Amino acid sequence: MAEVKLVALEKKFGDISVIxxxxxxxxxxxxxxxxxxxxxxxxxxxxxxxxLEEVTGGSILFDGKAVERLEPKDRDIAxxxxxxxxYPHMSVRDNMAxxxxxxxxxxxxxxRLVGIAAEMLGITDLLDRxxxxxxxxxxxxxxxxxxxVREPKVFLFDEPLSNLDAALRAQMxxxxxxxxxxxxxxxxxxxxxxxEAMTLADKIVVMNGGHIEQVGDPLxxxxxxxxxxxxxxxxxxxxxxxxxxxxxxxxxxxxxLGEGIRIEMPxxxxxxxxxxxxxxxxxxxxxxxxxxxxRPIDSGAxxxxxxxxxxxxxxxxxxxxFVLGGTSYTAIGDVALMRRPGGRVRLRAAAKDIYLIxxxxxxxxxxxxxxxxxxxxxx
Amino acid sequence: MTGRSGxxxxxxxxxxxxxxxxxxxxxxxxxxxxxxxxxxxxxxxPRLLPEAPTLSNIERLFAQTHFVTYFKNSVIVSSAAVxxxxxxxxxxxxxxxxxxxxxxxxxxxxxxxxYMFAPIMIIIPFYIVMxxxxxxxxxxALVLAYCAFSLPFALWMLRTFFQSIPIDLEExxxxxxxxxxxxxxxxxxxxxxxxxxxxxxLTFILAWNDYIFARILISSDNLKTLPVGIADxxxxxxxxxxxxxxxxxxxxxxxxxxxxxxxxxxxxxxxxGGVKG
Ligand SMILES: Nc1ncnc2c1ncn2[C@@H]1O[C@H](COP(=O)(O)OP(=O)(O)O)[C@@H](O)[C@H]1O
Ligand SMILES: [Mg+2]
Numbered sequence: 001m002a003e004v005k006l007v008a009l010e011k012k013f014g015d016i017s018v019i020x021x022x023x024x025x026x027x028x029x030x031x032x033x034x035x036x037x038x039x040x041x042x043x044x045x046x047x048x049x050x051x052l053e054e055v056t057g058g059s060i061l062f063d064g065k066a067v068e069r070l071e072p073k074d075r076d077i078a079x080x081x082x083x084x085x086x087y088p089h090m091s092v093r094d095n096m097a098x099x100x101x102x103x104x105x106x107x108x109x110x111x112r113l114v115g116i117a118a119e120m121l122g123i124t125d126l127l128d129r130x131x132x133x134x135x136x137x138x139x140x141x142x143x144x145x146x147x148x149v150r151e152p153k154v155f156l157f158d159e160p161l162s163n164l165d166a167a168l169r170a171q172m173x174x175x176x177x178x179x180x181x182x183x184x185x186x187x188x189x190x191x192x193x194x195x196e197a198m199t200l201a202d203k204i205v206v207m208n209g210g211h212i213e214q215v216g217d218p219l220x221x222x223x224x225x226x227x228x229x230x231x232x233x234x235x236x237x238x239x240x241x242x243x244x245x246x247x248x249x250x251x252x253x254x255x256x257l258g259e260g261i262r263i264e265m266p267x268x269x270x271x272x273x274x275x276x277x278x279x280x281x282x283x284x285x286x287x288x289x290x291x292x293x294x295r296p297i298d299s300g301a302x303x304x305x306x307x308x309x310x311x312x313x314x315x316x317x318x319x320x321x322f323v324l325g326g327t328s329y330t331a332i333g334d335v336a337l338m339r340r341p342g343g344r345v346r347l348r349a350a351a352k353d354i355y356l357i358x359x360x361x362x363x364x365x366x367x368x369x370x371x372x373x374x375x376x377x378x379x
Numbered sequence: 380m381t382g383r384s385g386x387x388x389x390x391x392x393x394x395x396x397x398x399x400x401x402x403x404x405x406x407x408x409x410x411x412x413x414x415x416x417x418x419x420x421x422x423x424x425p426r427l428l429p430e431a432p433t434l435s436n437i438e439r440l441f442a443q444t445h446f447v448t449y450f451k452n453s454v455i456v457s458s459a460a461v462x463x464x465x466x467x468x469x470x471x472x473x474x475x476x477x478x479x480x481x482x483x484x485x486x487x488x489x490x491x492x493x494y495m496f497a498p499i500m501i502i503i504p505f506y507i508v509m510x511x512x513x514x515x516x517x518x519x520a521l522v523l524a525y526c527a528f529s530l531p532f533a534l535w536m537l538r539t540f541f542q543s544i545p546i547d548l549e550e551x552x553x554x555x556x557x558x559x560x561x562x563x564x565x566x567x568x569x570x571x572x573x574x575x576x577x578x579x580x581l582t583f584i585l586a587w588n589d590y591i592f593a594r595i596l597i598s599s600d601n602l603k604t605l606p607v608g609i610a611d612x613x614x615x616x617x618x619x620x621x622x623x624x625x626x627x628x629x630x631x632x633x634x635x636x637x638x639x640x641x642x643x644x645x646x647x648x649x650x651x652g653g654v655k656g
Contacts, residue, residue: 050550050554051554072553072554073553079551083545085551087551087565089570098552098555098557102556102561103556
C-alpha cells in the first residue's frame with residue numbers, strides 16, 4: 001500500500017503533447033478514479049504510473065520515492081488491462097500464479113494465495129481451464145484474480161468493465177468496491193463512465209484534453225463542479241445548459257432565457273453574479289432539479305413554462321424533453337401527471353440548484369460563501 | 380459441405396486420386412524399386428511390385444558406401460543450421476516488431492529482398508569468403524551458408540508471428556514482475572511456438588536437401604552430406620539403381636517422421652482467448 005503523487009507529469013508522443021504537467025495526490029488506501037472522455041489521456045497517465053510508458057517530464061512518487069525511472073517489475077504494482085491480457089497458453093491457475101512465480105514464491109504459498117484470490121472472486125472451479133474456455137465475465141474475473149494474488153503498492157485498472165454487458169458490469173462494480181473495502185489497497189481506476197466513477201471513487205479525477213479539470217469526492221463534483229465540462233460530464237442525464245442574458249433591474253438580477261422565460265437570481269448570489277450583469281451567460285440546471293410536479297420547493301423557486309416534446313416513462317418518474325431556441329433539454333416529470341407531447345407544463349427548480357457559467361472561460365461562477373461542502377480545486 | 384450430389388463426389392474423388400498419383404507415385408516407385416533385386420529392376424514390361432523383395436540394396440548401401448557418414452553429416456549440419464538460424468532470427472524478428480528505430484521498415488523489406496537471390500548467384504563469392512577465412516571444406520561453412528540463406532525468410536515469417544501476439548500480454552507479464560527477457564521467454568516464445576517450429580522445419584529441409592552449397596564448399600568424402608554423397612554414387616562405372624533408390628528411401632524417412640510429429644503444432648497453434656473476443 002502506498003500514497004501516490006504525480007508531480008508536473010508530462011507526456012509527449014513525438015511533438016504531440018498528450019499530458020500537460022498534471023499534479024495529483026492520492027492518499028494511501030484511497031480509491032481514485034480517472035474519468036473523462038475517450039482520448040483525454042487517462043490510459044496514458046495510468047501506463048506512466050505502471051511504467052509501461054516513459055514519462056517526458058515530471059515525477060511519480062510512491063510513498064515519497066520517485067519511481068518514474070524504474071522498470072514496471074520494480075514498481076510493485078498490479079494492473080488489470082481493458083483487454084484482460086490473459087496468457088492464452090496457461091491455465092487460469094498458472095495465469096494467477098504468474099506474478100508469484102516471477103517473485104520465486106514457494107509452491108505451497110503459491111497454491112494458498114491463488115486459492116484465496118480465487119475464493120474471493122468465485123472462480124475456484126475454473127482454475128484448471130484455459131482462457132479460451134471462459135466467458136467474457138469469467139475472463140474479467142481471472143484478470144482481476146491475477147492482480148489480487150499479490151499485495152502490491154497500487155492496483156491499476158484500465159476500464160476493466162467496459163467489455164461486459166450492463167448487468168454484469170453493475171455486479172462487478174459492487175464486487176470491486178467490496179474488494180477495496182476489504183483490502184484497503186490504493187487503487188487508480190480508469191473509466192470513461194461517470195456512473196462507475198461516482199459509485200466507486202473516494203476521489204474522482206476528471207480529465208479533459210490532457211489536463212485535470214477537477215479533483216474531488218463524488219458529491220463535491222456533483223454539487224460544485226468548477227467548469228461547464230465537469231458539470232456536463234458528472235451526472236446523468238446530463239446537466240441542461242441554457243444560453244441566457246444576465247440582466248439587472250430594481251428587483252435584482254435575473255436571467256433572460258428567451259421565449260419569455262425569466263429566472264430570478266437569489267439575493268445572496270448577487271455579489272458573485274453582479275460582474276456578469278448585461279452579459280451573455282449560461283444557466284445550468286440538472287434534469288433531476290428541474291421538476292414537473294406538485295412537490296413544494298422550499299426556498300426561492302424559479303419556474304419556466306415549456307411545451308413537452310417527448311415523454312419517456314421510467315417507472316417512478318419520467319424524462320420530459322422540451323425544446324427551447326432549437327435545442328433539446330431534459331426535465332424530470334411525475335408519472336402520475338400523465339404528460340402528453342405538445343402539452344404545456346410549468347417546470348420548477350430551487351434557486352440553490354442553479355449554476356451560472358461564464359461562457360468565455362467555461363468556469364462555473366460559485367458564490368464565495370456558499371453553504372456547500374468545501375472543494376479542492378485542481379491547479 | 381452438404382448438398383453435393385453423388386456425381387460431384389465422384390469427380391472430386393477422381394481429382395484427388397489423380398493429384399495423389401502424380402505426387403505419390405514417384406515416391407512409391409522409389410520405395411518399391413529399393414526392395415527389388417538388381418535383376419528385377421530392368422525387367423520389361425516393368426512391374427510395380429517386387430517379385431522377390433530383398434533388403435540387399437540397403438545392405439550394400441551400408442557395406443559398400445559411406446552412407447552412414449553422409450547421414451550423420453547431414454543430421455549434424457542441418458541441426459546446427461536450425462539452431463543457429465533460430466538463435467539469430469528469434470531475437471532479430473522480435474526486435475523488428477517491438478522496438479522503434481530508424482529504418483526499421485526498410486530493414487524488414489530489404490531482408491525479404493535478399494531472399495530473391497538464387498543460391499547459384501552467391502555461391503562463388505561465398506566460397507571465396509569462406510576460403511579467405513580458412514573455412515572452405517568445413518561443416519561450419521555449410522552451416523553458415525544455410526543460415527545465411529534461411530535467415531531472411533525466417534526473420535520475415537517470425538516477424539509476422541510476433542506481430543500477431545498482442546503487446547498487452549507482454550505488458551501484463553511486465554506488470555506481473557517479469558523483466559522483458561522473462562516476458563519473452565514465458566509469454567512470447569510459447570505463443571510464437573507454431574511459427575518457431577515452422578521456421579525450424581523449413582530451415583531443416585532447406586539444409587537437408589541442399590546440393591549446391593555442399594557440392595561446392597565440401598571436397599573431402601568424409602564431410603559430404605547425403606545429397607552430394609548419393610549423387611556421387613552415379614560416378615561408379617555401373618550405376619546401381621537399387622542402391623540409389625534405397626538411399627533415397629532412407630533420406631526421406633526422417634523428414635516424414637519429423638513432419639508427422641510436428642504438424643499438429645503447426646495446425647493447432649494455441650487458439651485465441653487470451654485477449655478479449
Ligand atoms: N503510442 C501513442 N502514440 C501516439 N499517440 C498516442 C499514443 N497513445 C495514445 N496516444 C494519444 O494520446 C491521447 C490520449 O490517449 P489515451 O491515454 O489512450 O486516452 P484515453 O485512455 O483517455 O482514452 C490520444 O489522443 C491518443 O491518440
Ligand atoms: Mg483508454
